[in-house]
Amino acid sequence: MHAVDSHQPFLDELRRCAEDTDVASRIQTHCMDMSDIPAVFSSIDLIWSEGAAYNIGFADALARWAPALRPGGFAVVSELAWLSDAAPAAARDFFRAGYPDMKQTSENNRLAELAGYRVLGTHTQPRAAWIDDYYEVLKPRATTLASHQDAAVSALAQETLKEIEVFETAGDSYGYVFHLLQRS
Known part of the structure; x- marks a missing residue:
């Protein structure tokens, strides 16, 4: 298994945890930009990305990673998404400033299909x-x-406290959605 992150201390912590649980021999860490995955890896069976694809954009990440996946390979990618058209104005305003590219889950699924994936769920x-x-x-x-x-x-x-306040009042209007995708 390969673990990729652009922040070496996170990889160091992963290495320590892997050693503590006796699985270090199964994990190789790589301090690099996620955009460079296809230049370093090919024929990947599975790409798993939790909360990171937004750094380069959900659609861009899927398009960039596609060549690294073997045909039929999988990607599991989480993305912040609107879950309701009736999100409170405070939530819309907060994310318009902090994450203006946030979309509905159905739109993210359409972007995945355009990038050459089949949405499994x-x-x-x-x-x-x-x-x-x-x-x-x-x-x-x-x-x-x-x-x-x-x-x-x-x-x-203060921005963090504002985010928490928005979350507490937004109900189920947004959330992190995992997309289970298969490379066509």
């Missing part, structure tokens, strides 16, 4: 996945940092 992460071990940990820390003397730290903390 989708799965929306439950709301609890946002709360447990994420917002419940992040919120107290952001609250503490909101008054930090460094303006950049304070601004990031």
